[in-house]
Amino acid sequence: MQRLLTAADDTPRSPLVITPGCPQAHKQAGADLGFLDRHGVLTRGLREVMTHHILFLFNRLGISAADTWLLATAAVHVTFHHPFDTQTGYQPAGTTDSRVNAVNTSPTESGTSSAAVLRDQLVGTLEQRGHIRSATVERAFRTVPRERFLPGVDLETVYTRRQIVTKRDPNGAALSSASSPSLVADMLEQLAPRPGHRVLEIGAATGINAALLAELTSPGGKVVTIELDQDLADGARASLGRAGYDTVEVIRGDGALGHPAHAPYDRIVVTAGAWDISAGWWDQLADDGRIVVPLRVHESGLTRCFAFDRTAPHQLVGTTTPLVCGFVPMRGTAAHTDHHVRLDADVVLKLDATDQPDRAALSSALSHPRLERWTGIQVSDADPIGHLDLWLLVHTDRPFGRLGVGDTARTSGLVTPAYRWAGAAIYHGATIAYLAFQDVGNGHHELGAIAHGPDATTLATDLTNLLDQWDEAGRPNQPTVTAQRAGTRPAERGGISRSDTVLTISF
Ligand SMILES: C[S@@+](CC[C@H](N)C(=O)[O-])C[C@H]1O[C@@H](n2cnc3c(N)ncnc32)[C@H](O)[C@@H]1O
Known part of the structure; x- marks a missing residue:
């Protein structure tokens, strides 16, 4: 070996x-x-x-x-360098002459790690990767015992950086989860809660984030967290109590309505994918308050987590670079249904139904041969291009969509978008063109477009022209976002209009 x-x-x-x-x-x-x-x-x-x-x-x-x-x-x-035993896999400590460097030294000598050790390791990684940036968030992460909120989940899993799904619907879709610690840390840094703040959280789930908020607002603060599902609200309340955070108020209700009894809130943090900044949040946010919300900016599911400061009664202004994120969608009164057209057993194009696609024509797109156009624009793995699909959405004159591609279609080479979770695409009639990466070695990829359909040449050219524009503009990755309360100003061109909010995104 x-x-x-x-x-x-x-x-x-x-x-x-x-x-x-x-x-x-x-x-x-x-x-x-x-x-x-x-x-x-x-x-x-x-x-x-x-x-x-x-x-x-x-x-x-x-x-x-x-x-x-x-x-x-x-x-x-x-x-x-673990000792070896033929019965158990380990033997009493001894030396090895291995020439392989240890790649992970996390387990303790007994082969398992204590929660405290794993917690410290997690915090170290989150700091190293830039998710934890402040001493206050670091302290909160070092203090809150995640394992108390995830009973029955093994310790190693509790302290990984990934999301842990805790409830699914009968079809297997995630309804609730403990969000990935990286994202939780990023959002807390965006939110910047301080001692004494009143904070409203939407989506209690396990209660972990509410506990972190309690740490960050203590002393003198107040945390209210709303959960739609009774079983989850009960579970969060019990875990918070067990872990010593019984001052957190867990409300069973629809988070879109907020909780006026404790308003105004200095901070509101939404931890489910929202379609709108609801009237309740507009009403209950303090005059100088901040709201952090993962907003789906397009019906294709394109979501960014924005931090907005209230700068006027009817205006919110984005304060930090939005985060690339994915969240279980909000249910209840704020629920919003996705729309898609199936292109193949394993491929869907998620799109904005108001663009009125010719569904029958579009569903035949992949029966047309594939046309590739490459741009010569190279990006490295480390380049900040997380908002390229948002840039394409804002700048294209064509209807925009995103491909969702399963493993079978991808490995067979039928459809090979840049990212499976975010295959930005444009479409027209029976033609689609989507963003693609071509590996050019040394961790670099060339950007291009792959098109199928009768107008493949036109759409592939449109998409590569957009990529050229993006490159010439200096590869912008800092969207500027403002939110205006709906009905308080004449509609602006290019605004993304929702029932309670009009969003404007520019680069
Ligand atoms: C991703 S989880 C929240 C993560 C959590 N805050 C944590 O500490 O990791 C999203 C939660 O939002 C809840 N939810 C969905 N729609 C809601 C609504 N309208 N009101 C309140 N909670 C809602 C879900 O049941 C789910 O528990």
């Missing part, structure tokens, strides 16, 4: 020569996973994804469960 793990793939005597192509495929898969992880896209942790992948590979190679166990145990031994 040690020889295998340290083998170079380019020497004739390498044990890897028996699987030509495999080392390169693994390198590529590792680079792709790293890219997705850095962009916060993975819904499972890296370790879980890789374990799944390896088990799949072993199954295909016909390796038995017993041999898989043996190989995995040996790999753990070599990689982590």
Whole structure:
């Protein structure tokens, strides 16, 4: 195992020569996973994804469960310098002559980690990656025991950086979750609650964020959190009580209405995907208050988390660069249905129904051959291009949509958008063109357009022209956003109009 793990793939005597192509495929898969992880896209942790992948590979190679166990145990031994025991997988502490550097030293000697150790590690990672930036948020994260809010979830999972879904509907769609700690930290930094503040949270879920808010507003503050579902509200109240945060008020109700009894609020934080800034939030936010809200700015589900300061009774102005995020959608009176056209068993185009697409024509788009146009514009994995799809939405004259693509369509090469979760696209009649990446090596990708349909050339050219404009404009990634209470001013051209709010986004 040690020889295998340290083998170079380019020497004739390498044990890897028996699987030509495999080392390169693994390198590529590792680079792709790293890219997705850095962009916060993975819904499972890296370790879980890789374990799944390896088990799949072993199954295909016909390796038995017993041999898989043996190989995995040996790999753990070599990689982590863990002592080895044939019964348990570990043996009393001893030295190894492994040449493989440990990649993770998180487990304690007993092989498990205490909550406090894992919490400190999580905080360290969140700081390193720039999600925690202030001493106050750091202290709150070090104090709140996440495991008390996630009973039955194993400690390692509790302290990963990923979202943990805690309730699903009968079709398997997520209804509630503990949001990813990275996103929670980012949102708390945006919100900047201070001691003495009154804070309203929408979407209590497990109660973790309410506990962090209680830490941040103490002493003298007040936290009210609203949860739509009775079972979740009861659970959050019980966990908050157990963890010593019984001053937090958990209300069972519809968060879109707010909770006037404790208004005005210095801070409002919405932790479910909202379609509008509701009248209740406009009414209950203090004159100099701040609201942080993940808003779906387009019916395709394109969502950004904005922090707005109230600058006038009917005006909110975006204060920080919005966050790229995904959230379970709000239900209740604020629920909003998505619209999509199915292009293939595994591919949908999510779009704005008011654009009135020719659904029948559009659904045939993928039966037309694929046309690729590349721009020569290169981006690196580290480049800040998180708001490119928002820029395209704001600047295109064509109807905009986003592709949702399953694994089968992607691996078969039928549809290969830049990101699976955000395949920005434009469409017209029976033609679509979508944003694509082409790997050019060294962690760089070239931007381009892939089109299908009778007007493929025109739409691919339109999309690449937009990409050229974006590049020439200096690759803007700082949208400026304002929100005006609906009906308080004549409608502006280009405004995104909702029942209670008109949003204006520019770059
Ligand atoms: C992503 S979870 C919230 C995460 C949570 N704040 C945390 O600490 O990680 C979203 C929650 O919003 C709740 N929700 C959805 N619509 C709601 C509404 N109209 N009013 C109140 N809560 C709502 C869901 O039931 C779910 O529990």
